[in-house]
Amino acid sequence: MNPQANPGPQRAKCVMVLGTSSGAGKSWLATALCRHYARQGLKVAPFKAQNMSNNARVVASPAGAGEIGSAQYFQALAARAEPEVRMNPLLLKPEADTRSQVVLLGQVDAELSAMPWRGRSEKVWPRIEQALDELRADHDVVVIEGAGSPAEINLMASDIVNLRVARAADASCLLVTDIDRGGAFAHLYGTWALLPEADRARIKGFVLNKFRGDASLLAPAPEQLEQLTGVPTVATLPMWWQHGLPEEDGVFDDRSRSSGAVSRSVAVVAYPRLSNLDEFQPLKNIPGLRLVWARSPADLAGADWIVLPGSKHTSSDLAWLRAQGLDRAIADHAEQGGAVLGICGGLQMLGEALIDTHGVDGNAPGLGLLPLVTQFDPDKTVRRTQACFGELAGAWSALSGVAVQGYEIHHGQTAQHPAMAAAGDLAREVLPGLAWQNPRGNVLGCYLHGLFEDPAVLQALFGAAAPTLDAVFDGLADYLERHVAPGVLDALIA
Known part of the structure; x- marks a missing residue:
């Protein structure tokens, strides 16, 4: 039939x-x-x-x-x-x-x-x-x-x-x-x-x-x-x-990663309210890349990249991260030149402070790896976004000039820290209003979800393409x- x-x-x-x-x-x-x-x-x-x-x-x-x-x-x-x-x-x-x-x-x-x-x-x-x-x-x-x-x-x-x-x-x-x-x-x-x-x-x-x-x-x-x-x-x-489909509610099982010898390890910090974990599915399909969920400093050992993903409640996840001692481990990794990427809530954590005068998320000091400050607003930004990276340095230089598309879901609005900017301590803005990089070039924060679902990003960073969703x-x-x-x-x- x-x-x-x-x-x-x-x-x-x-x-x-x-x-x-x-x-x-x-x-x-x-x-x-x-x-x-x-x-x-x-x-x-x-x-x-x-x-x-x-x-x-x-x-x-x-x-x-x-x-x-x-x-x-x-x-x-x-x-x-x-x-x-x-x-x-x-x-x-x-x-x-x-x-x-x-x-x-x-x-x-x-x-x-x-x-x-x-x-x-x-x-x-x-x-x-x-x-x-x-x-x-x-x-x-x-x-x-x-x-x-x-x-x-x-x-x-x-x-x-x-x-x-x-x-x-x-x-x-x-x-x-x-x-x-x-x-x-x-x-x-x-x-x-x-x-x-x-x-x-x-x-x-x-x-x-x-x-x-x-x-x-x-x-x-x-x-x-x-x-x-x-x-x-x-x-x-x-x-x-x-099978290649993102797990809706679970973290990645190591048995589901691509086969072959591991040449790069990416650790994603798995705080309690992490969000949009499905956007990392394409990384599981990259040959030679191992994706690790990190809940303790020991889980970060040997990682080439550390990723701070999105969070539904940034201030409480930041408090959890500190309670596990992950803040010091992330800082040590960055100080040694290791690559760090923060996405949405992870970007907010990388800055100097979270300021909440409306009771949306909560106030908290940030990790201080980018001279930025985030203020929470009751209005939620929800939109599809297309943009083009400017000139990046260091670990993320391969993204320079790459056109990307993704989506934004966030209450926070992030900008340069005024006092630090006045003193000449500025983050490099590499996507207007969306992404910033430290001068050394190893720490990148970005509001755009879905980066690793963009074929141009995968090609630039890994020289590889994950299977298409249609396949x-x-x-x-x-x-x-x-x-x-x-x-x-x-x-x-x-």
């Missing part, structure tokens, strides 16, 4: 990926499905009602530009669709263990951010349902990603991301589990058993993800599970470390099509 595009105003068929837990594989499976259905000539859109992540991208919005979760951004590209805010109408960006910034249809909503979680759900559901309905009216297929598990019985009454969405979309659902964690069949059966009976009928297949070993050893468990539930196991997906998406779809039982993917949208 090769489905044809739906004529006229017919509402899209919806396929939903549910999981037995966070990290089961929902995001990558939804991405693979987006590319699979797009390759059938269908008009496809992704959807996730609510995403909790500090990995966000700037996309089209009625307000001009807005934020959605990175997973839905990549799913849209896999679907060959223009990413936009309806694809992830509610984004929660954790700022502390008990507090998140709420982004509704791409824009920060202070009222919702201050509202209790359960009270928030009924207020936002009409906007979520409207976004879903509009996508269904405009597309042939909508691939929907759930969140966590649909069997969280303490949350079912206020659910706006799993079963409530499945019902509103009349979705055919796959339930995926991570068999590498152990207990996969219990997770699948327990999740199914806790669902209301009418919702069980939506589960069209179980998917075992991250399997290692001989698949014949699984018997007779899939058959017994089908006898208990009436749901077949439609795919057993082998463990795959190097990654096709690889995911090929992999899925090899391992799913024949006819299942077509039947989901029949």
Whole structure:
């Protein structure tokens, strides 16, 4: 069967990926499905009602530009669709263990951010349902990603991301589990058993993800599970470390790096509220480069570069960094001529001070590696940006004259420190209002996210190109099509 595009105003068929837990594989499976259905000539859109992540991208919005979760951004590209805010109408960006910034249809909503979680759900559901309905009216297929598990019985009454969405979309659902964690069949059966009976009928297949070993050893468990539930196991997906898709919520596993002898090591400081970690995925695909997550000074030993990534709460991550003794280790690395790169919140940390008169983030002394000062503003800068580097020195000189494109998401506004500037201590501004370098040339701070996703930057810095996203998406779809039982993917949208 090769489905044809739906004529006229017919509402899209919806396929939903549910999981037995966070990290089961929902995001990558939804991405693979987006590319699979797009390759059938269908008009496809992704959807996730609510995403909790500090990995966000700037996309089209009625307000001009807005934020959605990175997973839905990549799913849209896999679907060959223009990413936009309806694809992830509610984004929660954790700022502390008990507090998140709420982004509704791409824009920060202070009222919702201050509202209790359960009270928030009924207020936002009409906007979520409207976004879903509009996508269904405009597309042939909508691939929907759930969140966590649909069997969280303490949350079912206020659910706006799993079963409530499945019902509103009349979705055919796959339930995926991570068999590498152990207990996969219990997770699948327990999740199914806790669902209301009418919702069980939506589960069209179980998917075992991250399997290692001989698949014949699984018997007779899939058959017994089908006898208990009436749901077949439609795919057993082998463990795959190097698929090339960024991990949405996890840090990089060393097993997923490119193969070959290591010629360069890059350490990314993994503070608690780090954001946009997905932008480093291309570095994992560079031959001979090893990416290390650093949580202690020992993790920085031997690193050629140290990267301070973005942060959702810069002042608290800076305090954590100091508590680990990483501030001294970073300073020692810079004093010895080692390369240091700060991106967004990392740039702010590299300066002399963080000044917050509006209660946005917090006041703090910086690391003092660049003569800059950052002031936090209630208004958030959210935009796509194109620029061209000026003349750089030292470790980053290869970027001189390179045209780059990326995105900005920040509350802080950074400038030269007035007193230090008056004394002649100036940072070299190498992207107007966006990037600065120390006179020695080994420390660079930049507001622009997505540098390493720019082919020109990769070529300049490494003389190499990472696989294109299009190749990654096709690889995911090929992999899925090899391992799913024949006819299942077509039947989901029949």
